[in-house]
Amino acid sequence: MFSKIAIRNFSSTAASAYKVTVLGAAGGIGQPLSLLLKLNHKVTDLSLYDLRLAKGVAADLSHIPTNSTVHGFTAEDDGLAKALKDADVVLIPAGVPRKPGMTRDDLFNTNASIVRDLAKSVAENAPKAAVLIISNPVNSTVPIVREVLKSKGVFNPKKLFGVTTLDTLRANRFLSEVVDTDPAEESVTVVGGHSGITIVPLISQTPYNTRISKEKYDALIHRIQFGGDEVVKAKDGAGSATLSMAQAGARFAGSVLSGLAGEQDVVEATYIDSPLFKDQGIEFFASKVTLGPEGVKEVHELGLLSDGEEALVATAKETLKKNIAKGVDFVKANP
Template sequence: MMFARVARRTFTSSAVNPYKVTVLGACGGIGQPLSLLLKLNDKVTDLRLYDIKNAKGVATDISHIPTNSTVTGFSAEEADGLKNALKDTELVLIPAGVPRKPGMTRDDLFNINAGIVYDLATAAAENAPNAAVLVISNPVNSTVPIVAEVFKKKGVYNKKKLFGVTTLDSIRASRFISQVANTNPTQEHVSVVGGHSGITIIPLLSQTKYANTLSKEQRDALIHRIQFGGDEVVKAKNGGGSATLSMAQAGAKFANAVLSGFAGEKNVTQASYVDSPLYKSEGIEFFASPVTLGPDGVQEIHPIGDISAEESELLKECKETLKKNIDKGIKFADSKQ
């Protein structure tokens, strides 16, 4: 019997700039699919997964996927596990924390998740002070200020490298508006600004091509669905958790954007909740708007642009709530001194 000869290939990374990436909370509902998606990203060649326990198992599982990256698991059960997971890393993603349950708001999670984020931020400030930090743990409106205060205490705060991941609001908006317009969601874009919780989420429908075709009923329903889309998932999972898979995709998408900026790609712009000058004069230190990313992280923070009278009212309500959320995070960090 004759057999065709199979050519032997040598695979090399297609990534021009390989990066070290760490996921803190890698074994959770968001952490596992997020880690999987990062394993598939050719910009990531050194992936570190950390959790209280079982990170080595998740790392071993993911490591069998044939992409040109190494995956290592670290746990709190081993000496210097967290320290080693963070050493020399360039990008830190924090999805650690407890998920929402039916009837819970993101703010209900605060007392538990704030402490988790504070401790992880302390470790990151001490062991990876130059890394970009992407905060996924809810409530993002408050947890991002906590991370900022921790880094300030340690004298290593770089506002260009701290991001609250609000990408889920953007991808939901694209999907939901496509369902109303009966179009391809991959071709839709909705600018979503403000924060990442309920009424602080402002989809700027007036800036879309549907501004003059949506009825008031459609517009109101869309805004509400984008603001409270997470509730759909919590209810549908019937107490089994919150948005994990879609959040993992959102986190991976934003992480790729940050790495693309690091690599020098041009015109990489995504919405993110950052230390922003837009409304700082009103006492609002952080705000989500389109951000252009570059080699040093934030390259440019864009204003929200022209908005409708209705959206101006939404913005007013957003600011009131956002300021309270930010102050809550700062006060929590200060209480830990």
């Protein structure tokens, strides 16, 4: 006979049961990301896909006693379609990592083709899923996915996300080091895009704006914008930010799942097909959004910015316009 507590827990879990699929699950981001998703109680079916090793990763994770089953798929036997079938949320970390001296744009030619092909399968097998893009360069790969989904007639602007959460995590951590606070208590809004000068942390909207000297402020902004370079350099050619990116992806996926489950006031920053600057020709922009059962419930305005932040946003928009066009043009030339 179930105890009352057992019945309550069972009912709570059953009310928010979701299938989550990770494409590129055996990679440097994919493995820790899959582990963190296995620990999320809302994930009841975790499907892992990669060209190789996905079945081994799935077998490994399946031994962890949480409320989800794990299945691994490779390219054989129509594995990609099977991994995606009926998925509620799809995360795409697939692609090659950055190496020393490489920018995110250097990754474009390789990762663009990978993301395009995966997007085609998402359109065919999970057309209603929330799609979370981690593969860099996000500023261009998210527009690629949009163009593919549009060509298949299944694009939903409320359910396509570029995961920029790592910029938020870095901003929280790096700010806390400057002002000597608990990073877990910080909440910096980061807008724009997900590479270099397109990343705009809104420090003026924190309580510490007047406590930071210009020298420290400039260094903080630069570190947040180019924090990924620290990791690439420190790993000495052996990879890029995989563990912190996995945490960022898992956090954002968790927020999307909370929104789908109808939880209230779920707010994250993310790179989306945004109305904020469409009149200026900027079709995608990262800002805070409220998440809900249909995906994006509300897109937040940027709020009051300092003069310096206004300048940073202006620079970001010019770069984003080029990044977005690069993704759109790629699909036109390589449908």
